Amino acid sequence: MAAARPRTIFLVFLAIALQGFGGVLPFARRALVDRRAWLTPDDFNETLSLCQSLPGPNIVNLSIAVGARACGWRGSLAAVAGLVGAPVVIVITLGVLYGQFGGLQLVQRAIIGLAAAAAGLVTATAARMAEPLLKRRALTAAPFILGGFVAVGVFRLPLPYVLLVLAPLSIAIMWKRSA
Amino acid sequence: MSLAWPILRALAVQFSLLSLLAFGGANAVIPEIHRQSVAIHHWMTDKDFAALFAIAQSAPGPNFLISTLVGWKAAGIPGALVATAAMCSPSCLLTFWAVKAWDRHHDHPWRTAIGAGIAPVTVGLVFSSAYVLVRAADSSWRLGLVTAVTAAIVYFTKLNPLWCLAAAALLGLTGVFGTP
Numbered sequence: 001m002a003a004a005r006p007r008t009i010f011l012v013f014l015a016i017a018l019q020g021f022g023g024v025l026p027f028a029r030r031a032l033v034d035r036r037a038w039l040t041p042d043d044f045n046e047t048l049s050l051c052q053s054l055p056g057p058n059i060v061n062l063s064i065a066v067g068a069r070a071c072g073w074r075g076s077l078a079a080v081a082g083l084v085g086a087p088v089v090i091v092i093t094l095g096v097l098y099g100q101f102g103g104l105q106l107v108q109r110a111i112i113g114l115a116a117a118a119a120g121l122v123t124a125t126a127a128r129m130a131e132p133l134l135k136r137r138a139l140t141a142a143p144f145i146l147g148g149f150v151a152v153g154v155f156r157l158p159l160p161y162v163l164l165v166l167a168p169l170s171i172a173i174m175w176k177r178s179a
Numbered sequence: 180m181s182l183a184w185p186i187l188r189a190l191a192v193q194f195s196l197l198s199l200l201a202f203g204g205a206n207a208v209i210p211e212i213h214r215q216s217v218a219i220h221h222w223m224t225d226k227d228f229a230a231l232f233a234i235a236q237s238a239p240g241p242n243f244l245i246s247t248l249v250g251w252k253a254a255g256i257p258g259a260l261v262a263t264a265a266m267c268s269p270s271c272l273l274t275f276w277a278v279k280a281w282d283r284h285h286d287h288p289w290r291t292a293i294g295a296g297i298a299p300v301t302v303g304l305v306f307s308s309a310y311v312l313v314r315a316a317d318s319s320w321r322l323g324l325v326t327a328v329t330a331a332i333v334y335f336t337k338l339n340p341l342w343c344l345a346a347a348a349l350l351g352l353t354g355v356f357g358t359p
Binding site: 017018019020024049050051052053054055056057058059060061064065068069073076080083084086087088090091092094095096098102105106108109110111112113114115116117118119120121122123124125126127128129130133140141142143144145146147148149151152153154156158159160163166167170171172173174175178179 | 197198199200201204229232242243244260279282295298301303313317327329330343344350356
């Protein structure tokens with residue numbers, strides 16, 4: 001990708017973050033691939049799939065990768081600061097406002113509606129993530145989707161232990177299949 | 180306001196660990212954040228958690244902002260900053276290192292296997308998050324209906340989800356869901 005200065009990287013990711021209501025990824029693709037041409041479409045997909053197989057929010061990982069390739073750790077730092085800084089200030093402000101006015105009846109009424117819709121949003125996200133896996137390889141995917149859901153969602157078992165059991169098993173199966 | 184060191188330490192430990200477990204982003208670790216902050220540390224009630232999650236969803240930016248708000252609820256602004264830094268730093272350092280390694284050794288089969296193997300587990304965790312949020316938010320059939328309709332719209336259409344959040348908040352203002 002073309003060389004870019006930390007300042008430019010910071011500003012590009014700041015703009016991406018502020019546009020990203022209800023999902024930052026589409027805006028990131030538009031800015032990085034279409035407008036800045038820092039990544040080709042193939043680079044974007046490949047980098048994203050690398051970022052998706054690592055822990056942490058995809059988009060934050062993507063900013064680390066783009067920044068690192070442009071100018072090392074300073075690029076990564078600039079990208080993350082741009083992406084994270086403003087939303088954190090905004091959400092803390094909203095939190096403080098909620099703390100001040102959250103007791104008001106009107107605010108509480110709005111929040112219970114908002115919370116119900118937010119729960120629906122996550123349900124749809126889960127369904128959308130499940131769909132391609134179930135279409136392509138239901139036999140190897142479904143047991144782990146169900147296992148993760150029952151263990152963590154229904155029985156509320158601690159996440160680290162559940163991951164320690166399910167992830168290696170699932171990875172081993174995919175490894176055997178590819179070998 | 181004096182700093183609540185034990186709480187800040189608990190936030191730092193909890194969210195740095197979750198950072199490294201958050202395959203697929205913060206949505207995968209919602210049940211664990213909920214378990215820690217409601218059941219174990221009693222920083223908030225179930226209802227508070229649902230409200231904070233809703234606020235985080237309606238702000239722009241990446242979806243780990245729920246950790247910022249949990250930190251804020253537990254220990255004010257210092258808590259928010261500690262929780263945010265803890266939720267970001269470990270996974271960022273790991274990614275930085277992984278990208279360097281990745282650019283050196285392209286096309287290793289282990290990477291594909293890890294990615295493909297973790298994917299279904301992550302999906303199961305996001306379903307868990309949905310379940311935890313539904314149980315916290317839907318205290319009546321009307322609210323359940325809002326959840327179902329939102330899920331259907333977001334799943335089947337390309338409408339910006341923010342419209343659903345705004346519509347639900349406005350509907351709430353009219354009082355059809357009652358007042359908690």
